[in-house]
Amino acid sequence: MEIQNKSAGRLIKLIISGFCIGLIATIGACKKDNIKKEYPQGSNEQINTWILDSLSRYYYWAAELPKKPGLGQSPVAFFSSVKNASDRFSQLYLPNQAGVSSSRSLYGFDYAVIQEPLSLEVLGLVKCVLKGSPAERYGLKRGSYIRKINGKIFSSSNVVALDQELLTGRTIKLTLTELKDGGYIDQPELNMIAGLTFEQPVLHQVIERGGLKIGYVYIDGFSAGMASTLVSVFSGFKSAGVSELVIDLRYNSGGEVSEAAGLCAMVAPGLTYNTDFIIYKGNKNGGQRKESIGEAATFDKRLDFNALLQNNLSLSRVFILATGATASAAEVVINNLKPFMKVTVIGEKTVGKDEASFLISDQRIPKQVDWEMYPIIYKLFNAQGQGGYAGGISPDLELSEFTLLPLVPFGNANDALLSKALDQISAQKVNAGLRSSINEARSVSQIGRILSDSHLAKATQSIVLTHR
Template sequence: MKKRSTHLKRTVYCCAYLILLLIILSSCKKDKKKPDYPAGSNENINTWILDSLKRYYYWNEQLPADPNIGLSPKDFFNSVRNGADRFSYINIPNDAATVIPNNRNFGFDYVTVSDQNSTKIIGIIKLVLKDSPASRAGLKRGDYISKINGKTLTSANAQTLQEEILSSDRFSLGMAELNNNTWTDTRTIELAKGVILDQKEISKVMEINGKKIGYLYFLDFNGGLASSLGAVFSNFKNEGISNLILDLRYNSGGQVSEAAAICAMIAPNISFDKPFITYRGNKNGGTRTESIGTAATFDRTVNFNTLLQQNLGLSSVYILSTAATASASEVMINNLKPFIQVIQIGEKTRGKDEASFRIFDARNPKQVNWEMHPIIYKLFNAQGAGNYSAGIAPDVTENEINTLPLLPFGDEADPLVKVAIARITGKVAKSGISLNAKRSGGFQSGNILMDSRVQSAQRSMVITHR
């Protein structure tokens, strides 16, 4: 009886111990559960940001172990960004306070340069958007700027005055002309922000020395671009062009799907299943190769058979580039190479060999208004070539700013177009000989002090899908 009693006590003790252990473990689990932060608080938003980055971010394994989630969302995002990450960003759509501004709302881009032979500093209009405040004020490519907000441009204030433009809703430009090697101030114009619609392409067919040459310029790879270019490529095909000059000098990129669709209208022997692009992500995303057909039709704005009907089947393409050529434009250059000979003319590109897609709070109800575009993939072409973070170097180096005045896009005397035509027709272009050189004592471009288009390209992103 005594043994039975002892055994019973031991059983009771064991049960009590197990119950106590379960209570302790349960308590520990509750302690480890993430705190329930109030919706809209920095902690709540930053927890969502961090959880998203842990899943998608290319450098997710290098995220800080214990970041400060009490920071403002933008500061928090920047605090956890990898040191090798040059392009990821976060903002609230339609909230100007969270969006990095650029010149687009005014409708122009310009470069500030110094004279090789003097201390003269001048701004040169590179680009004027159609139906914009700049175009309505009469600005055109090649115009000269001497003053911004009444202040004469100098090497010391070139960047500061650009920042004044970006922080303003309205500002003034003092215009100038160069006649007989003398600069004269001409007029002052006021520009205010406006709504800018998508820009229409510029295209033409040139017949030079028996060669039919197509020329095509467009500003970005917005959704629906390839579909809108259908008529242009049909015209090129009907005209029987033998060569194409693709002007991407100021194109800072956009959608991979649009780049793939345009490639499908240029290169020979295209079929839906031909590999086009490889995405390499983190351990969660892995590596995947996408065909040109899948990539081109992902956004459902084009029919692949229609693209094939408009296909030019060219053996080579001439692509014009500058330091503002970025993102999906670089995808065009790099990913066309397995299909076709690419002759690149101009300057080294920006160097965006990475891609992102939009990450937003899809919960219902939505708790976070911020949206992210973190780097998610490294990009490679069908042959595995990529790693162009330092930019893609041209086959023929030519700087358009060395030849002034800047001419309209597609003009046969434009230095980049001129080199392409010379290559196509077999006539050697005298690269580097500028109109300036013929002006004794005239303005000759020296150092570039500020380039608003290049700065805008710095903030562009290759956009793909999940």
């Protein structure tokens, strides 16, 4: 019996020893599997490993990243391969690479190409001319028609080619044309040279209609410092006794949440520093975070929230002009004012950027990866938890800005979108005589296809920037 017990003891020891050896081997294998491979600096594998690690931490769709992506691809191809199918806006780039050229960045104007059905002419239609730009110096104005680029007449078959030709090189020859007596008369050719453009001033005015004073402000974008500029504008509105407001965001492709918050702080009634303004919803690392309008507007200490409140118009409603080029932080203004006041959107459905990002770059010393990215990190919601406008924000009153042509300067009561807003405010039909000074105005029902639009291209490349 004693011998048997000793044998059993030895057997148990052998079994335990075997188990321990197996466990040690398994742990060793796990450790070996978890050890990250070291790749040569600058190799695709090394760069893509950094991209994947960053996305795993911050990316809204981090849980859905592929388990074994192909690290050997070029960084651009790799980034594209791991992006979620729902992700339209994340960006990866090298800082020293030139940005995407556009008619705006090169020459300071945006335009659409339309087919005018009465004459079947295909023409470029200038939509916006930046102050101080080459386009302004060469005499382009909002509403100008372009017949030729480099001597080539626009046609429905060469729109893309001429759009690209405009972006090639540093000079361009433009032939403008004017509609007179039922026909188009070409103007002398312009030999335009590319040049710098600068931060644009805010366009604003007070319009009197039916005994009311109506504030109008056109905001081109929400770049850093925009809200500070708007303080003096709203101070003027308040001093003038403005009781209605039209905010023109038709070409506003967005920018920073803080600047949008600064604007909202001067529009919506009943606000305090701690009034809930925006909700960020991220992945399991980011979680859900709520931010007050005071925190959002003053996080970088550029703005004094009391100064914003002092110039608050305390309105019960606001009219916002929007198009298919209205995006990101401009959409935040629309969505995040809704819990506080009646918001009437006039124009077209917006782009649909209900998401936010911030810059991610390699912070190691020394830096090992030069690439930078703006991945989607948050989904955005207003104070009442309303969001989900990835398909765009639909207008309350649908209308094309091409309803009345030629296009007139921003703030002109003959502009189709502003005219509709003024009608709504005054509850009166616009006097037909208002357009008597506009030669041969035509309605959008007579306009053919919009063949291209530089503003739409710009809007798809923008992103909502947040400090969160």
